[in-house]
Structures are given as structure tokens and as C-alpha cells.
Amino acid sequence: MVRAIYPGSFDPATFGHLDVIKRAAELFDEVIVGVLMNSEKSPLFSVEERVNILKKVTADIPNLKVTSFSGLSVNFARSCDAKVIIRGLRAITDFEYELQMAQTNRVLARDVDTMFLTTSLEYAYLSSTTVKEAAYFGADISKFVPEYVVEKVREKFAQKEK
Numbered sequence: 001m002v003r004a005i006y007p008g009s010f011d012p013a014t015f016g017h018l019d020v021i022k023r024a025a026e027l028f029d030e031v032i033v034g035v036l037m038n039s040e041k042s043p044l045f046s047v048e049e050r051v052n053i054l055k056k057v058t059a060d061i062p063n064l065k066v067t068s069f070s071g072l073s074v075n076f077a078r079s080c081d082a083k084v085i086i087r088g089l090r091a092i093t094d095f096e097y098e099l100q101m102a103q104t105n106r107v108l109a110r111d112v113d114t115m116f117l118t119t120s121l122e123y124a125y126l127s128s129t130t131v132k133e134a135a136y137f138g139a140d141i142s143k144f145v146p147e148y149v150v151e152k153v154r155e156k157f158a159q160k161e162k
């Protein structure tokens with residue numbers, strides 16, 4: 001049983017994230033998506049909401065689990081008995097930060113390795129931040145996220161306006 005984790009903020013999950021998730025699930029016996037509880041950022045969705053959204057939009061992937069975690073990704077990997085950390089690469093601009101994180105994690109945990117999956121070109125420009133900005137200004141984000149996420153983002157901005 002070769003298990004991998006896929007840590008991230010997923011605020012919210014985009015088609016880019018789902019592309020990486022689906023491909024990782026085809027490579028490993030089990031993939032555990034970990035929503036990072038990061039107190040420094042002011043997310044649009046709570047950790048629980050992000051977990052629930054990911055569970056909904058990945059319900060058709062049998063060897064996938066979704067949960068949340070805090071702290072180091074390597075410790076989360078160990079707690080899941082996973083040997084691999086999956087990270088997506090969209091463009092060369094991602095690489096410097098991701099390489100630094102991967103090298104740091106390698107020093108922190110020799111028993112956990114990082115594997116990069118390059119996102120499909122059609123999603124290489126996507127980020128949760130730009131999706132939220134577009135939605136905030138009333139744009140149609142259905143080409144960036146699943147319909148369920150479109151609805152949740154619309155609901156969230158409607159709540160904020162009250």
C-alpha cells in the first residue's frame with residue numbers, strides 16, 4: 001500500500017487542484033488530501049467548509065480521503081503512514097518555492113519524499129486567489145471551479161454582504 005498526501009489551502013478547490021488529485025489517485029493506492037489549518041491567512045471558507053467542498057467534488061474517487069491538519073506536512077504524512085507528499089506545479093514560478101519546501105522537508109524527514117505533478121496546461125493559470133477575486137467582482141467562475149463550488153462561493157459572498 002503506497003499512500004500519498006496532497007496538502008494545501010484549497011480555498012476553494014479549483015479545477016487545477018482536482019486535476020492533480022485525480023492524477024495522483026491513479027498513481028497511488030491511496031491519496032489523502034490535507035486542508036491546512038493556517039491561522040495566518042484570512043480564508044474565504046473555514047477549514048470545515050473547505051474539507052466538505054473537497055469531499056463533495058471528489059466523491060467519485062474511491063481511493064481518496066479528505067481531512068484537515070495543522071503543522072508540518074511531513075508530520076501529517078507520517079501520521080497518515082504516507083511516504084509521499086504530492087505538490088502541483090502550474091508554472092516555473094511555482095518551482096522555486098516548491099523546491100525550497102521539498103528540500104526542507106527532505107531534511108526534516110528522510111522517510112518522506114515530495115513528488116511534483118505538473119498541472120494540465122488548461123489550468124496552469126488558475127489560483128484560488130484569482131478565482132475569489134473574479135467572483136467578488138461578479139465574474140462567471142464556472143470555467144475555473146466545479147458548479148458546486150460556484151454555488152458555495154456565491155453563497156459565501158452573499159453572506160458577507162449581509
Ligand SMILES: O=C(O)c1ccc2[nH]nc(Br)c2c1
Binds near residue numbers: 020088126128
Ligand atoms: O490555487 C492556488 O493557490 C495554487 C497554488 C499552487 C499550486 N500548485 N499546483 C496547483 Br493546482 C496550485 C494551486
